[in-house]
Amino acid sequence: MEQYSIEARKCGINVPAETLTSRFPGVFKALKEKHPNYGKYSGLTADQWWSTLIKDLFHGTNPSDTLVHNILKRFEGKQAYAVYPDVIQFLQLLKTQHPEIVVGIISNTDPNVYRLLENLGLLDYFQGHTYFSFELEVSKPDVKIFDGVLRDIMKTRPTLFPKGSTIADARQWCWHIGDEMKNDMLGAKNAGWNSVLIDRLNLYEYLNDRTASPKQISEHEISIQKVDQTMSKIWEFCKAKEDSIQLDNTTFVIPNISCFEHFFFE
Numbered sequence: 001m002e003q004y005s006i007e008a009r010k011c012g013i014n015v016p017a018e019t020l021t022s023r024f025p026g027v028f029k030a031l032k033e034k035h036p037n038y039g040k041y042s043g044l045t046a047d048q049w050w051s052t053l054i055k056d057l058f059h060g061t062n063p064s065d066t067l068v069h070n071i072l073k074r075f076e077g078k079q080a081y082a083v084y085p086d087v088i089q090f091l092q093l094l095k096t097q098h099p100e101i102v103v104g105i106i107s108n109t110d111p112n113v114y115r116l117l118e119n120l121g122l123l124d125y126f127q128g129h130t131y132f133s134f135e136l137e138v139s140k141p142d143v144k145i146f147d148g149v150l151r152d153i154m155k156t157r158p159t160l161f162p163k164g165s166t167i168a169d170a171r172q173w174c175w176h177i178g179d180e181m182k183n184d185m186l187g188a189k190n191a192g193w194n195s196v197l198i199d200r201l202n203l204y205e206y207l208n209d210r211t212a213s214p215k216q217i218s219e220h221e222i223s224i225q226k227v228d229q230t231m232s233k234i235w236e237f238c239k240a241k242e243d244s245i246q247l248d249n250t251t252f253v254i255p256n257i258s259c260f261e262h263f264f265f266e
Contacts, residue, residue, distance in 0.1 A: 001017040001018075001020040001021040001024060001227050001228060002017040003071075003074060003075075003079075003080055004017070004020050004054070004057065004071055005017040005020060007067060007070045007071050007074060008058065008061075008063070008067060010067075010070070011063075011064055011066060011067040011070070013058065013061045013063065013067065015058060015061060020057055021224060021227060021228050023057055024057065024223060024224070024227050025219070025220045025223035025224060027053060027056045027057050028053065028223060029219075029223075030056075031049070031052060031053050031056065035049060035052075037133065037134055037137065038050075038109075038110035038134050039052075040134055040137075046110035046111055046112045046134070047072060047112065049110070050072060050112070051068045051072065054067070054068050054071055054072075055068065075116070076112075076115050076116055076119055077115075077116060077119030077120060078119065078120065081116065081120060082231045082232070083120055083122065084231065084235055084256075084257070085235065085239075086239070086256050086257040086258045086261075087257055089257075089258070089261075090257045090258075090260070090261050091103065091122070091125045093261065093265070094125075095125060098265075100160070102127065102129055102153055102157055102160065103125055103126055103127065103129065104126055104127075104129030104130065104131060104149065104153070105117075105126055105129070105130045105131065105132075106131045106140065106145060106146070106149055106176070107130075107131070107132055107133065107140075108132075108133040108139045108140055108183065109132050109133060109134065110132065110134040111132065111134055111135070113130075113132065114130070117130070129149075129152075129153065131145070131148070131149045131152070133145065136148055139183075140178075140183040140184065140187045141182055141183045141184075141186055141187025141190065142187070143187075143190055143191045145187075146174075146176070146187065146188060146191035146192075146193060147167060147191065150167055150170055150171065150174060151167065154167070154170055160173075161173070168192070171191065171192035171193055172192075172194075174188075174192075174193040174194065175193065175194045175195075175196065175264075176188035176193050176194070176195055176196065177196040177198055177257070177260065178196075178197065178198065179197070179198050179199065179200070180197075180222060181197060181204050181214060181217070184197060185197035185251065185253075189250065189251050193250070194250045194251075194252075195250060195251045195252070196251075196252045196253075196254060196260055197251075197252070197253045197254070198254050198255070198256070198257065198260075199253055199254070199255065200234050200235075200237065200238040200255055200256060201234060201237060201238065202255065203215065203217060203225070204217065204253075206245060206247070206253040207241075207243050207244075207245060207253060207255060238255045238256045239256060239258075241255035241256060241259075242255075242259060243255060244259040244260075244263065
């Protein structure tokens with residue numbers, strides 16, 4: 001939201017980032033309910049959907065088309081986003097030393113992310129295995145999205161699995177890493193996959209005490225986390241941490257990807 005505010009000031013509109021942050025969860029939720037799946041069923045493009053969101057966030061300030069365009073353009077790449085160093089290191093390891101492993105993305109998002117992944121230099125790592133809720137018309141944590149991904153991989157890379165393997169058989173070889181407890185960790189676990197929650201800030205407090213109940217985080221709080229974070233600060237907090245835990249036979253919590261790399265390959 002700091003970036004939205006910066007672009008707004010360039011266009012003569014002064015709305016503090018804190019104001020936008022407080023508005024975002026409600027605006028985002030309302031737009032999702034009115035035009036679900038990023039406007040796919042309403043005849044909107046993803047850009048039109050996000051344009052509507054931006055205008056609703058700046059309601060009352062008469063935001064110009066120039067402001068909307070500048071924000072959309074900013075969020076296409078490195079001006080708005082940065083990639084954690086451990087992610088790049090892990091992807092390079094898989095690409096160079098373990099080409100037999102299929103690496104994919106499962107995300108509740110829209111096709112604009114293709115442009116973002118390409119501009120961040122990430123798209124090639126995923127070998128065409130990108131699975132977005134917009135296209136599949138099903139979202140995490142629904143088991144259907146995980147099964148749909150696995151069916152596609154079994155179809156396109158059949159030699160990865162023993163002859164005669166069913167989806168039920170193949171689930172044991174699938175690993176999912178994500179940063180939300182409900183959509184990612186529990187979604188993958190319920191789908192029969194090995195499930196890894198990456199919690200860089202220990203938001204769910206699993207890393208305090210594996211026997212304690214996790215902290216419950218509302219959808220509102222998750223939305224705030226998504227729009228109000230600085231990668232460099234989070235990286236400084238989590239990069240040297242090693243306090244990973246195993247919750248059960250197939251479920252893990254880690255503070256950074258390096259911990260998973262050490263566990264999986266060493």
